[in-house]
Amino acid sequence: MNDLMIQCRGVSKSYFKGKTEVTPLEALDLDVPRGEFLALMGPSGSGKTTLLNLLSGIDSPTAGSLVIAGEEIAKLSRRQLTAWRAEHVGYIFQLYHLVPVLTAFENVELPLLLSGLSKKERHERVRTALDLVGLGDRMNHAPTELSGGQEQRVAIARAIVADPPLLVADEPTGDLDREAATRILDLLRSLTEDHGKTIVMVTHDAKAAAAADRTLHLEKGQLLENA
Amino acid sequence: MTSILNLLRLSWLQLSRHRVRSLLTLLGVASGMFLFTSVETLQRSLAVATEATAADTTLVVFRENRFCPSTSRLPEHFADEIRRIDGVREVIPVQVVVNNCGTSLDVVAFRGVPTGLLTRYAPEIEIVAGSEAEWAKRDDGALLGEVFAQRRGLSPGDRFDAAGVTVTVSGVLRSPNPQDNNVAYVKLPFLQQASRTGLGVVTQFNVRVENSDDLTAVAAAIDERFESSQAPTDTKPEKAFFAESAAELVELIGFTRWLGVGAVVAVGALVANALLLVVRGRVKENAVLRTLGYPGRAIATLVVSEGGMLGVAGGVAGVALAAGFLHWQSFTMGAEGQTLSIQPDAFVVLSGIAMGLLLGVFASLWPAYQAMRQPIVHSLRN
Numbered sequence: 001m002n003d004l005m006i007q008c009r010g011v012s013k014s015y016f017k018g019k020t021e022v023t024p025l026e027a028l029d030l031d032v033p034r035g036e037f038l039a040l041m042g043p044s045g046s047g048k049t050t051l052l053n054l055l056s057g058i059d060s061p062t063a064g065s066l067v068i069a070g071e072e073i074a075k076l077s078r079r080q081l082t083a084w085r086a087e088h089v090g091y092i093f094q095l096y097h098l099v100p101v102l103t104a105f106e107n108v109e110l111p112l113l114l115s116g117l118s119k120k121e122r123h124e125r126v127r128t129a130l131d132l133v134g135l136g137d138r139m140n141h142a143p144t145e146l147s148g149g150q151e152q153r154v155a156i157a158r159a160i161v162a163d164p165p166l167l168v169a170d171e172p173t174g175d176l177d178r179e180a181a182t183r184i185l186d187l188l189r190s191l192t193e194d195h196g197k198t199i200v201m202v203t204h205d206a207k208a209a210a211a212a213d214r215t216l217h218l219e220k221g222q223l224l225e226n227a
Numbered sequence: 228m229t230s231i232l233n234l235l236r237l238s239w240l241q242l243s244r245h246r247v248r249s250l251l252t253l254l255g256v257a258s259g260m261f262l263f264t265s266v267e268t269l270q271r272s273l274a275v276a277t278e279a280t281a282a283d284t285t286l287v288v289f290r291e292n293r294f295c296p297s298t299s300r301l302p303e304h305f306a307d308e309i310r311r312i313d314g315v316r317e318v319i320p321v322q323v324v325v326n327n328c329g330t331s332l333d334v335v336a337f338r339g340v341p342t343g344l345l346t347r348y349a350p351e352i353e354i355v356a357g358s359e360a361e362w363a364k365r366d367d368g369a370l371l372g373e374v375f376a377q378r379r380g381l382s383p384g385d386r387f388d389a390a391g392v393t394v395t396v397s398g399v400l401r402s403p404n405p406q407d408n409n410v411a412y413v414k415l416p417f418l419q420q421a422s423r424t425g426l427g428v429v430t431q432f433n434v435r436v437e438n439s440d441d442l443t444a445v446a447a448a449i450d451e452r453f454e455s456s457q458a459p460t461d462t463k464p465e466k467a468f469f470a471e472s473a474a475e476l477v478e479l480i481g482f483t484r485w486l487g488v489g490a491v492v493a494v495g496a497l498v499a500n501a502l503l504l505v506v507r508g509r510v511k512e513n514a515v516l517r518t519l520g521y522p523g524r525a526i527a528t529l530v531v532s533e534g535g536m537l538g539v540a541g542g543v544a545g546v547a548l549a550a551g552f553l554h555w556q557s558f559t560m561g562a563e564g565q566t567l568s569i570q571p572d573a574f575v576v577l578s579g580i581a582m583g584l585l586l587g588v589f590a591s592l593w594p595a596y597q598a599m600r601q602p603i604v605h606s607l608r609n
Contacts, residue, residue, distance in 0.1 A: 058518050058603045079522060086520020093607075097515045101244035111519045113233040158519070 004067075005166055005198040006032035006055060011064035011074075012221075013050050024050040026221040027064070034165070037192040037199045039212035046218040048202040049170055055200055056168045057085040069165055086111065090159030092169035096151040098143040104130065104154045105139040111162045129157040133187060149180030156187060160197070167191065169201040173208050185211040234525060238532035249537070252501040256541020256583065257548065259494035264549035264579040266487035268571040273480045276405060276567055277470040284316070284439050285465040286446050288432040290458055294472060296323035296430045301458050303415075303429045312448050314441040315434055319348040322415055323430040324422045326390040327561065333378070334561025335389035336410045337369075339418030339429075345370075348435065352407060357383030357398025366417050368397035372408035374568045378557035392421045406469075409559045409566035433465070473565040480560075480567075491586060494541070498590035502534050506598045513598055514606035523599030530598050534591025535584055542583015546576055 008030040014023040024047035032038050040048045053059035054066060057073050060081075066074045069088050076084055090111075098107045108129055112122045130136050133153040143151055152172060159167055169188065173181035189211055191197040201212060209215045217224045242249045288309065290299035306320045322339035342363055346352060355373060361383070362368040371381055376399045381387060385396045394413055402408055419426050436445045446462040453460045463471065470477055506513070513526050550571045558569040 053604050056518070058607075082517070082520055082522045085518070091518045093515070097511060097607075099512055099515075101241060106240065110516065113237065114230045114521060114525060116229060118229075162520075 003034050004031050005034045005036070005069060006030060006200070007065075007067040008054075009065040011054065011061045011066055013047075013054060013059070014062050024221050025054070025061075028221065028223060030216070030223060032198060032200065034198055035192055035196045036214065037189065037212045038201065039209035039215040040200065040202045040218055041204065041206070041209055041215055042218035047221040048218050051218065052168050052170055052200065052202050055166070056089045056091050057081050058091075086114070086162065088164050088166055090162070090164045090167045092152070092155055092159050092167060092172045094171040094174045096143070096148075096155040096175075098151055098154055098158075100143050103140050103142055104135060104146065104157075107143070107154055108139075108157045108161050111158060115162065125161050125163075126157075129161040130154075132160070133157045147180070148176050149183060152176060152180070152184055153187065156184070156191075160191065160195075165196075165198060167197050167199045169199065171203055171205075172201060173203065173205060181205070181208065230525075231528070234528050235532050238529050238536060241529075242533055242536055248501070248505075252497065252537055253541045253544065255497045255501075256494050256537055256587070257544035259490045259497065260542045260545025260579060260583050261549045261552075262490040262545075263487050263494070263582065264546045264571065264575060265553065266483045266490065267575050267579060268549070268553055268569055269480050269483050270487070271572065271575050272405070272567055272569050273477060277466050277477065283442065283464055283466060284436050286434040286436060286442060286449070286462050287465050287468040288434060288449055288460050288462045289430075289468065291450075291461040293461075295328040296325055297328060299323075299430045300424070300428050301431065301460065303427050305453065305458075305460075306432055308452060309432055309434060309449055312445060312452065314436050314438065314445040314448075316437045317348045317435045319344050319433050320415065320429040321431050321433055322418045322422065322424060322428075324390050324392060324418060324424075325561065332558055332560055334409075334559055334566055335375075335379075336561065336566055337390065337392055337394075337418055337422075338410050338412050339415040340412055341415050345412060348433070349402065349404070349407065351404070352400050352402045354398050355401045357396065359398065362397035362412075365395055365397060366414060367394050368413070369394035370398045370400050370412040371396055372410050372412075373399050373401045374405075374408040374557050374559060374570065375411060378559060390422075392418065405568050405570075406465075406566060409561075409568045434462075469565050469567075473561075473567070476560055476565070476567065491582065494538075494583075495586050495590040498534055498537055498587050499593060501537070502530055502591045502594035503597070505533065506530060506594045509598075510601055510606045510609070513601060514603045517603045518607070527595035527599040530595035531588055531591045534587040534594070536587070538583040538585070538587015538590070539580065540583075541587070542580045545583070546571075546579035549579070550576055 008028055011025060011028045013025040014021055042048050054061050061074050065072060071084060073081060073084060105126055108126045109122055112125060130139050133156050135150060135153050138146060138150060173184050176184060185208055188199055192199055203209050290301055293299040303320050306318045309315060309318045319340055324337040326335040346359065362370050381396050383396050383398055416426060436442055442464050449462045450460050516526060553569055553571055560567045560569060
């Protein structure tokens with residue numbers, strides 16, 4: 001069995017900004033083993049977020065092969081990609097992006113609403129996810145009643161509640177103070193060590209990157225070095 | 228199915244937790260549906276009063292070339308001759324006195340009929356308060372149609388006067404014929420004297436025929452019978468008579484259809500605008516849902532559900548307000564002695580609610596299409 005969660009071969013991404021063609025990623029190769037916590041660093045505009053979007057299946061490469069969890073996702077239709085995303089990827093945003101009118105519990109339940117699970121099963125999973133991130137006692141709080149760190153933990157619970165094998169995180173600690181950031185990084189660390197999740201995290205913060213198993217640097221769409 | 232219900236619940240949470248926005252939209256929808264229901268009630272009431280059905284068996288015999296009841300004078304003894312014509316089941320001479328012969332929103336119409344003949348002529352009439360015996364006892368007794376009694380707040384024992392006629396309420400009646408519910412039935416001799424018409428003279432004859440297929444033939448036979456008399460007649464089916472006598476009213480109500488169309492367009496535009504704003508305000512939120520694995524059609528379902536819920540809730544509120552208001556006011560439009568009660572029925576109520584739902588769903592289609600077409604990456608970035 002192939003133990004690679006991610007296998008990129010010659011992946012390029014380009015798009016038009018007005019009349020100018022922009023190529024944030026060019027002929028990129030990348031392998032990420034299952035259960036690895038990978039940090040991606042690089043200056044703004046280096047293609048980090050673009051790569052993350054491709055890995056999470058919310059964007060498609062212009063060229064190249066992108067095999068994730070054994071599936072060539074570059075060849076999937078939009079509908080297939082949506083279904084694949086629901087099953088295989090959890091996305092953690094820098095600014096959490098919780099639905100403001102929903103409670104923590106309801107936010108975490110969102111990925112399960114279309115899963116066909118019974119209400120009882122959904123609620124069990126949501127409680128488990130919230131307990132895992134240490135917010136079992138705040139499940140009925142609205143996002144506005146939570147601190148930034150707590151909101152990000154709710155967002156992580158939302159990302160893991162459907163039990164996807166791959167988590168992608170776009171600067172998950174970028175909007176948090178040091179203490180809250182450390183707690184989030186510990187949480188991500190435990191998700192790889194205790195639950196076998198593969199994590200790809202984009203960050204500008206070297207201290208955050210230090211929590212990962214491996215750090216790659218991206219510059220002008222190219223992976224330059226391994227750290 | 229579970230997924231659809233979950234999406235509906237999510238839409239409901241969005242609506243119920245954006246209270247001010249939802250209530251303002253709902254208020255707008257309810258106002259539009261209030262107007263729509265009022266117009267539909269007018270249209271429906273008019274349709275019931277003027278559109279012929281296979282069950283119609285009533286003819287109205289009026290004086291030829293006369294329109295206002297005060298100018299139609301026919302000898303009361305014509306009744307005996309009409310009764311002898313083939314196909315006639317029953318005849319009742321009627322003296323009509325109205326407080327206003329023109330078009331009015333609060334017309335009071337007295338119908339004088341011979342004692343004992345009313346229930347024989349119209350056995351479908353039901354006395355819901357007081358009694359027919361009480362009516363028979365008093366010369367100035369009146370049996371009021373229930374819409375009329377409600378509009379004027381009258382009950383048995385009360386006295387009232389209109390058009391120079393003072394009567395005592397003996398009872399309240401209910402009839403499947405809307406005209407009966409809007410008038411005050413009094414004794415014929417009493418009304419002939421009170422209105423100074425004189426005994427032996429009536430305004431019209433109401434004729435029941437044995438079979439609705441005979442309406443035209445019997446009408447022709449009646450008019451032919453009195454063609455050369457001093458008082459030639461003009462006989463028509465009751466609904467055609469109403470449509471002709473109250474032509475101004477029919478025209479006026481016909482025009483209100485455009486108000487209903489305007490209300491529908493306004494409600495549709497309001498819901499569409501509200502949902503477009505919602506969709507624009509939720510660009511990022513919808514992109515997050517797409518990232519979580521929600522297909523575009525699920526996002527569209529959320530938007531359409533919100534539109535449908537706003538439409539139904541606004542429809543129910545607007546229809547309930549209109550039905551309550553019209554029931555409370557018991558408006559009766561009248562023209563040339565004909566009365567039209569403006570009362571919503573079950574059809575109007577159900578069609579109003581269904582229209583609210585349809586408008587809500589239809590108006591949300593474009594916002595839903597926009598929501599499902601928003602590119603995820605671009606939406607997240609902006």
